[in-house]
Amino acid sequence: MSKSIKSINVEIKDSKDQNGHQVSDLMIGRKRIGFITKLSDNKFEAVNTHQENYHVKTFDEGVQLLIKDFHLHH
Structure with missing residues (x-):
């Protein structure tokens, strides 16, 4: 018997950190799964x-x- 496929809604909330850098928080429901910060034009840092x-x-x-x-x- 196979499992049914569940869809998951991921929400992205943009904010700024204490240094004024743009930070995008990733949320599944009310749980934060990590954030992404833009370092330069083609470099990003993802933190879980x-x-x-x-x-x-x-x-x-x-x-x-x-x-x-x-x-x-x-």
Whole structure:
């Protein structure tokens, strides 16, 4: 018997940190799964809930990485 496919809504909330940098929080429901910060034009940093940093080339790549990491540990 196969499992049914569930859709998950991911919400992105933009804010600024204490240094004035743009930060995008990723939320699934009320749970924060990580955030993404833009370092330069083609460099982003994705940080998960375990404070592990990942350097990615695009914002979308950071979103995918955080979702995969959340499902791996959840």
